[in-house]
Amino acid sequence: VRGDTAAANGIWQVVLSAGARDVVAMCALLVVAISVDWVWTLIAVAGAPLLLGPVLVLQKLVRRTTTRAREASAGISTRLDEIFHGINTLKLNTAEMLERNRFSGAMSRYLKQEMRARLAQAGIPAMTDLVAAIGFAGVLVYGGNQIIDGEKTVGEFMSFFTAMGLLFEPLRRVANVSGAWQAARASLERVHDIFRVKATILTPMPVAAAPIAPSEADIVFDDVVVTYGSESALRGASFTARAGDTTALVGASGAGKSTIFNVLTRLVDPTSGEISVGGVRTSDMSLSELRSLYSVVTQDAPMFDDTLGDNIVLNTPGADDARMQETLRAAHLADFVATLPKGLETRVGPRGSLLSGGQRQRVAIARALLRNAPILLLDEATSALDAESEARVQEALDELSVGRTTLVIAHRLSTIRRADKIVVMEAGKVVDEGRHDELLARGGVYARLYDLQFADS
Incomplete structure (x- = not known):
């Protein structure tokens, strides 16, 4: 629970500060790009809808693998507590090596799940980078031909790519925040599961009663x-x-x-x-x-x-x-x-x-x-x-x-x-x-x- 609450608590600062700031910056730079050439802007962002399906899949994968990693981490903490309190029993039964192997196995399972969660989380900004690169390549080809034909100037081209280049970094940060948010959601859901547990012992409304002697x-x-x-x-x-x-x-x-x-x-x-x-x-x-x-x-x-x-x-x-x-x-x-x-x-x-x-x-x-x-x-x-x-x-x-x-x-x-x-x-x-x-x-x-x-x- 402590690890889950810490993970969930940390994401709010990122979302409310860095995430909000980057979204505002992206909107402003997008307006600049549209003012230079709306067709180029449309080409640059045309691949964005293609992100929807893969990103949704990756988000679910991040939540699932993060939940498993948190469960494995909780199991390690429980096992460590048992080892510390039963250390003399382990020594007297010469079971140190057996317990070491068991603990190593538990650590390996945790690291495997954590690595899967990290890879899935990294996949969201990677997909964003790929689609953005394809959009930029399309603008480069289309805009380059317009410059050759004299329809556009090099100055307009440089202005557009400067705006889009500046937009690229906050876009990556927002994509990273999206992955981190899905990991935090997994932690929040584990905490919420605790609060959702209903009391099995129901107590009636207190009534005035004489104390029992x-x-x-x-x-x-x-x-x-x-x-x-x-x-x-x-x-x-x-x-x-x-x-x-x-x-x-x-x-x-x-x-x-x-x-x-x-x-x-x-x-x-x-x-x-x-x-x-x-x-x-x-x-x-x-x-x-x-x-x-x-x-x-x-x-x-x-x-x-x-x-x-x-x-x-x-x-x-x-x-x-x-x-x-x-x-x-x-x-x-x-x-x-x-x-x-x-x-x-x-x-x-x-x-x-x-x-x-x-x-x-x-x-x-x-x-x-x-x-x-x-x-x-x-x-x-x-x-x-x-x-x-x-x-x-x-x-x-x-x-x-x-x-x-x-x-x-x-x-x-x-x-x-x-x-x-x-x-x-x-x-x-x-x-x-x-x-x-x-x-x-x-x-x-x-x-x-x-x-x-x-x-x-």
Whole structure:
């Protein structure tokens, strides 16, 4: 997008300044040529209609090849980003040469498309030069014979060719602008394609509604179906997460746990069925109203290349110092921040690269604490941590979940034994629910998953 906008932005200056100036100059010189001899002028420009067909073809070719070149360039940028973030994986798998060959292939495809675009763009002024040269040759033959016959003077001939010669250079520049404009149009169309994308999540007009208190924040799924094309992610899922309780979602990979979070927050809308929070259907709330109900802590704990403090107050700007300090203590971050020379003004690097995994998770927990929403959504935040970091993060999570409706995606069943309810999912359906001991006693899907995880012990 950045390259497309830069290409589109640059063409306006050329069109509005050089292009406009050259068109005015051409018109003035054409008037001079007509005043010398209108027949010679007609001969000189007689080939212009012949340009129309080839130029239209070349313009379409410029747009098509430029679009392909821009797409290839975007692919290279994406690939470079993946290489930089996965460089250690490439090294550990001795895949540097393989990746180098792949990248060289991508560069070759880009250069091939770029060369085609440049050649097509250069073809427009080349065609203009050819037709102009043929017209000049016609005038030279016809006018030369008139001079020999004494019908015209050498002075008139020189005046005409001086005017046409001066006209030739702005004509070439206008032809160049035409080619550049077609390339810019290709970039503009790619940018416009982004703006043409319609929102798939429609939000209703905001209505005045009383805020949902933590004690009223029940979550109810009623026969919810979610399909992506021909694939069904949820197949009539129904369950209730009671206000103030911790409800865990368990199931094998692909069971539909993440889809539950996505439809609850309306990152996607259900194909059918209803979801309500605090007795209000989520489809009746504005997106901002709905999402303000949630504090979210995910596995990846996304960070931005900003200060530690700005990452914490991301969704709660204007938090005072006292509240910030209280949040740091509750998230078990206060001691860590105290060791930093710049404290909360310390930059965390791209994607939080200057922080450890446990530190990033605690920053995400501090962010959720500061938001103080009635519902807590956890995509098990401790699954990728070492034992010491996990203990600290778990303490912070316990502090965070007090008095809140908590919905947990559980990957390790040992972390949700104390949950008030465990919802067991399989192939997009809720197949069982209950407490840990009850589910084990029933010997269903949950018991099988539990046995698989703890077979060694």
